[in-house]
Amino acid sequence: MARILVADDSETILLLLRTRLEMEGHEVETASDGEDVVTAVLRDPGSHDLLLLDAMMPRKSGLDALRELRENGVETPALIVSAHTDGGNGAAHSDLTIAAYIPKPIDFDRLFAKIAELTGG
Amino acid sequence: MLTGLAVVGVARFLQQRQDFENATARSYQREIEARNDLAAGRQPAIARTTIESQQRQRQVLRNEISDETRDTALLVGAGLIAGLTGAALLFTGLISSMRRPLEDLVEASGRLASGDLDVRVKVGGLSETATLGGAFNEMAEELQRRAGERDQLERMKDEFVLTASHELRSPLTSVQGFAELLLLERERLSPRQAETVEVILDNTRHLVRLLNDLLDLARSDAGRLTIRPEPTGAASLIEEAARTMRAQLDARGQELRLQVDADLPEVEADRDRIRQVLVNLLTNANEYCPQGAQIEVKARRAGAEVEIDVIDNGPGIPAEQLEHIFERFTRGDAGETQRVGGTGLGLAISKSLIELHGGAIGAESNPGSGSTFRIRLPAIAHERAEAI
Secondary structure, three states: EEEEEEOOOOEEEEEEEHHHHHHOOOEEEOOOOOOHHHHHHHOOOOOEEEEEEOOOOOOOOOOHHHHHHHHHHOOOOOEEEEOOOOOOHHHEEEEEEEEEEOOOOHHHHHHHHHHHHHOOO | OHHHHHHHHHHHHHHHHHHHHHHHHHHHHHHHHHHHHHOOOOOOHHHHHHHHHHHHHHHHHHHHHHHHHHHHHHEEEEEHHHHHHHHHHHHHHHHHHHHHHHHHHHHHHOOOOOOOOOOOOOOOOOHHHHHHHHHHHHHHHHHHHHHHHHHHHHHHHHHHHHHHHHHHHHHHHHHHHHHHHHOHHHHHHOOOHHHHHHHHHHHHHHHHHHHHHHHHHHHOOOOOOOOOEEEEEEHHHHHHHHHHHHHHHHOOEEEEEEEOOOOOOOOOOOOOHHHHHHHHHHHHHHHOOOOEEEEEEEEEEEEEEEEEEEEEOOOOHHHHHHHHOOOOOOOOOOOOOOOOOOOHHHHHHHHHHHHHHHEEEEEEEEOOOOOEEEEEEEOOHHHHHHHH
């Protein structure tokens, strides 16, 4: 199963995501803002199969963290969780190669299907 | 002044006339006295001379008065003409000094009426037109201020709805997520606990729908409701909507039948948004129809359009409600026994969305025997060419 780095500034959402993803058999590492994401990924690039990042977080947003990672040559597939129902402005972030926007509240069936698609089942 | 001259002229004329009449009367008096002397034979030579001289004097007087009358008439005439000319000039000046500012005001009013709140007039001219211009500018200023306040309030409202919707979404994600988590372990819950969790979940989903609807409405008001159309087969959208609704329909023992023509042309559609409209129509049918009702979705080509009908055999909609059914916060009367979780916004949003696609949505109903909601979407051009 996949090694997933999950970032959200809400502890309850992190707990929810960790629980559901682990129930699906994934290995989950968590971060509470974009800074932590960048540190965790750059410490050992390639150690994650997927990034699941909240778009809006204090200190550094998921989008800014992803931009920094892409600039550092990190190509790990990324899903952006967004409270905006229009999925943020997709066209504005086309350079970040975002695999999909996951709207809140999270439809876990769709999320799991997307993860399976991105990590080869 | 010229009128004064005319008055003086007329007065002088009257005085001269009086003098003339007095002098003439005196002359006649002398002539009569001379004629009496002549008749009596007193100094006849002097009497004759007097008579002749008085007659000559009266002729002179008549000539004089005639000249005086002509001069006075000329003077009065000239005075009147000069007065009229002066008055005409004065009025022309007055009118032109009023006309310009009035024309400006008329033009500015027209622009203000057509929504140009920046328009102002130059204040000047006569005091009346200046006052009018000043009042106009004050009015325009006030209108602009109020429009500004209204726009600011609208923006604050939109911003509030966007922020509230965003901020509420995270806690709702937690509530819905954990409720779902509990239901995943349903076998460890008592039936009562499971039912309780389902109630939490139902209400959370309702809140999410309400939030989404409010958000769409705020976007629609702000002109920011957008679609991302792509060539799409309506059949797959109908199937997806049906799949989304399956559980709710089953829960009420309602049967859903799909009848989609095989040669259905593609439409240019935002898949999420058209699916949203279809789910909204099916949700309404699900909630307003009784247990065991029959619901049908039919799709067919109709000229250059694709027509999708959502038909139910439920209680129908009374004519007076049908009229307003696409307006905001209009909700059907579902009767006391039914649980209807709508927001009263779904159809208003559906209408906006279908119209953004260049299509139309309408409803027909026979109270007592059901309702039909019809969506019409333009078929894609090359498909349309084939249809001809």
